[in-house]
Amino acid sequence: MTALSVVGLGGCSASSDEVSPDPVVAAxxxxxxxxxxxxADCTAEKGWQVEPLVREADGSWSFSMTSDKPLSDEDNDRQASDSMACIDKYVESTGVWTAYRKSMLLTGAQWDQAYGEFVKCLxxxxxxxxxxxxxxxxxxxLIPQDGSAKAIEAQACVNEYRFRLFSD
Incomplete structure (x- = not known):
């Protein structure tokens, strides 16, 4: 089985079912x-096998696409293009990702605490x-790009904290 993971404008990190208690963030x-x-439904309508949505540790949602047979490079490109067109249509162009991301940004004492945790993680x-x-x-x-276990661990720190600490 071949799989392609599509992240909805977020990042890849460990999955989490935690939902924010903040009503604005939750909405x-x-x-x-x-x-x-x-x-994901749009991508499936284009003929691709789509797995259920998964909530990533950074708060983003993603879906994977699978195939019962190996895909050619052309099919892989078409699969990625089809899914990104659907994400653009329903997520990126509507502003929902931007609104959600902005609502996740911490401020004040919460930001200070999370930044301390982030620096410790790094x-x-x-x-x-x-x-x-x-x-x-x-x-x-600052993170080495050598694929080492420490580099992977450091990138996981960035993935976990980036949407709560950084607006860029």
Whole structure:
């Protein structure tokens, strides 16, 4: 079986069923999840086998596509293009992802606490030098791109915290 994972404008990280207790975040997430379900349904209507939505640890929703047979490079490209067209139609162009993402941003004491946890997570993964005010791009640039276990662990830290800490 061949699988292609499509993330609805989020990232890839461990799955989580945790839903925010904040009613604004929860409402925005419900709208975003519904839009992602429409994108998954749209992709299925184009003839692709689509797996159920999965909530990622960073709060994004994703779906995977599978095939009973190996796909050619052309079919892989068409599958990716079809799914991204559906995501653009139902998620990206409607603004639901942006509204949800903005509602996840922490402020004040919650941000301070989460940023401390983020820096500790990175330090535990062997990444130092992260300063308050650094962009997610600057933080990511500090992570070695060597595929090592520590690099993977550090990227998981970024994936987990990025939508709660960074607006870029």
């Amino acid at each position: 925005n997430e419900a709208a975003y999840r519904a839009a992602m379900q429409k994108a 330090n535990d993964a062997g990444v130092s030098g992260v300063a308050v005010g650094d962009s997610v791009q600057k933080v990511t640039a």
